[in-house]
Amino acid sequence: MQVSSSIRDPLITGGKTVKDVSHDISRHVENKPANLWYLAMAISVSLLAYGLYCVWMVLWNGIGMWGLNKTVGWAWDITNFVWWVGIGHAGTLISAILLLFRQKWRMSINRAAEAMTIFAVICAASFPLIHMGRLWLGFYWALPLPNAFGSLWVNFNSPLLWDVFAISTYFTVSLVFWYIGLIPDFAVIRDRAVVQGNNLRAAIYNALSFGWQGGAKTWMRYESVALILAGLSTPLVLSVHTIVSMDFATSVIPGWHTTIFPPYFVAGAIFSGFAMVLTLLIVTRRVFKLEDYITIYHIELMNIIIIVTGSIVGIAYITELFIAWYSGVEYEGYAFYNRVSGPYAWAYWSMMTCNVISPQLFWVKKIRTSIVATFVLSIVVNIGMWFERFVIIVTSLHRDYVPSSWTMFHPTMYDIGEYLFTFGLFFTAFFLFAKFFPVINMAEVKSIVKSSSEKTNQDASH
Amino acid sequence: MDADKNFIVGVFDDEEVLLTGIEKVRGNGVKIHEVYSPFPVHGIDDALGYKRSRLPIAAFLFGMTGTSIALTMQIWMLGYDWPMIIGGKNFASLPPFIPVTFELTVLLSALGMVGTFFIVSDMKPYKWPRQFDIRSTDDKHIMAIDLAKNQSIDKTVLGKILKDAGASEVNEKNFE
Structure with missing residues (x-):
């Protein structure tokens, strides 16, 4: 039996019963979507279409369409890649790490957060693939497959190759974890469709649920699988952003060649991921009327994680500056002096304001329990985290070793268009998910309805 | 009587009643076929005497x-x-x-x-499960008892045992 302390805020409000949970979540799959949903889809699909045009132009003409030059050979593409991968991290943190720590508040938010992870990783992966120029050959070049050149194998010493393995493993395992969670909920929709007499929907959701029946023995195995997947995903998620940071940290570019990159990148990833989860869930709970499941308490807890990770990121920025001075290495010192006061100082100070100062506002309880403030700050944080990657990548490159190579980076409409492409892809996928899949993990929420609802807490306090 | 065809099915509303109910039913020497729940019930594997998953x-x-x-x-x-x-x-x-x-x-x-x-777990997309009660994925816990494996106990007695154990309904389910 599960017990929760009566001094904790209830995780599910509105006196919900187990039957209410099935109804409140499944009806969004069963009913016609609201007009707002069609509007949101129309905007996302238009973005996607425009983005696809830009991607097509880049693939047809080559990556010279981007604003890259001889000095700045990496810019928006890798910035966007790291940004999207980072966003994905919150989903795995919520579903895996919070499961290992037995944090029950994950249960209302893990489904949507994991969906976000999967779509964010797809968006991220599109950048290195497009950067290859001929993305249809991407798998052939990046994987150790026998080839006609010897076989000339891929270089296992390169962090870029580690990234290939890290991202594809991360994507696959996250997808499997997410799908395992969906199986019992698909069965709920199937059985409701049987009762409603909708045979087509019943057949589709039965196939999706792999014929789930919910026997005690299957549940026992299921829980064992979920626990081990969580145990596997925890080091996996930490490894992914560690390896992403090694793309930079194993190089010899001043500003990149830093040993604190792995933990600093992981903290930043969780920071931006939680911000994106908040942005998405604040809208989702409103549109789907899920205020009883995703409560202010959930939002407050996520904001606390934003304070913690935002502060870690702030300390990392200051440590970088300190070490650049304290190490006495001129190149390192100049790289940071240039970041703070050079031509890209505006980007540096935008990053500092958005990432270090803005999350500190959440120390005030009124702000971290306010929907409007949280929504605004969650977007501010993600703007800041985009600037963080831009600052690390572009400001470190644009002042080359030889001053005659010094230059600036100017994005073209194709750099921007491809970023918009990932937004179109991400939101199209997310809205489709929100329509056709249950957005909250019904089985998990049902297991805590009794122990952690308002009513039980009131009973306990009498 | 063929095995795996004729069942008596107890419907439980609450997971705690279910857990004590399982012990009562098994205490009466009844062999339970399986219990179907809408969510994982902690302690049910011990109550049913299942070994840990490998x-x-x-x-x-x-x-x-x-x-x-x-x-x-x-x-x-x-x-x-x-x-x-x-x-x-x-x-x-x-x-x-x-x-x-x-x-x-x-x-x-x-x-x-x-x-x-x-x-x-014999799960595949093209398999339609054999449902003892359609509500088992919604909000009810369903205890299925195979009549062929409990021939020593009379059907009406089985129903009474289930009721005493806390079942809110007792139904019969026959599969062809």
Whole structure:
């Protein structure tokens, strides 16, 4: 039996019963979507279409369409890649790490957060693939497959190759974890469709649920699988952003060649991921009327994680500056002096304001329990985290070793268009998910309805 | 009477009543076919006397397979098949091989374990489950008792045992 302390805020409000949970979540799959949903889809699909045009132009003409030059050979593409991968991290943190720590508040938010992870990783992966120029050959070049050149194998010493393995493993395992969670909920929709007499929907959701029946023995195995997947995903998620940071940290570019990159990148990833989860869930709970499941308490807890990770990121920025001075290495010192006061100082100070100062506002309880403030700050944080990657990548490159190579980076409409492409892809996928899949993990929420609802807490306090 | 055809089904509304109910029913010498729940009920595996799942062992073995494949592949490719001088380092040096080894360990472990789970639980997309009560995925816990395996006890007595154990309804379910 599960017990929760009566001094904790209830995780599910509105006196919900187990039957209410099935109804409140499944009806969004069963009913016609609201007009707002069609509007949101129309905007996302238009973005996607425009983005696809830009991607097509880049693939047809080559990556010279981007604003890259001889000095700045990496810019928006890798910035966007790291940004999207980072966003994905919150989903795995919520579903895996919070499961290992037995944090029950994950249960209302893990489904949507994991969906976000999967779509964010797809968006991220599109950048290195497009950067290859001929993305249809991407798998052939990046994987150790026998080839006609010897076989000339891929270089296992390169962090870029580690990234290939890290991202594809991360994507696959996250997808499997997410799908395992969906199986019992698909069965709920199937059985409701049987009762409603909708045979087509019943057949589709039965196939999706792999014929789930919910026997005690299957549940026992299921829980064992979920626990081990969580145990596997925890080091996996930490490894992914560690390896992403090694793309930079194993190089010899001043500003990149830093040993604190792995933990600093992981903290930043969780920071931006939680911000994106908040942005998405604040809208989702409103549109789907899920205020009883995703409560202010959930939002407050996520904001606390934003304070913690935002502060870690702030300390990392200051440590970088300190070490650049304290190490006495001129190149390192100049790289940071240039970041703070050079031509890209505006980007540096935008990053500092958005990432270090803005999350500190959440120390005030009124702000971290306010929907409007949280929504605004969650977007501010993600703007800041985009600037963080831009600052690390572009400001470190644009002042080359030889001053005659010094230059600036100017994005073209194709750099921007491809970023918009990932937004179109991400939101199209997310809205489709929100329509056709249950957005909250019904089985998990049902297991805590009794122990952690308002009513039980009131009973306990009498 | 054929086994696996004729069942008596008890419907439970509450998971705590269910847990004590299982003990009462088993205490009467009744063999329970299976209990179907809308969510995992903690302690139900002990109450039903199920042994712990061996899926963790499968996960470990698949993981070790991944480790071996990854190390063998990398050492053979870069150490023997086409040695390359990279930064003047050994052809086959272990530290740079660790990330890929770790990732493949996790990948094979996860996929292998989930595949095993589907196979041992007989789950597949084209299978329609045999439902004892359609409400078992919604809000009811369903206890199914195979009449063929409990022939020593009369049907009406079984119904009474279920009612006494806390079942809110007792139904009969026959499959052809």
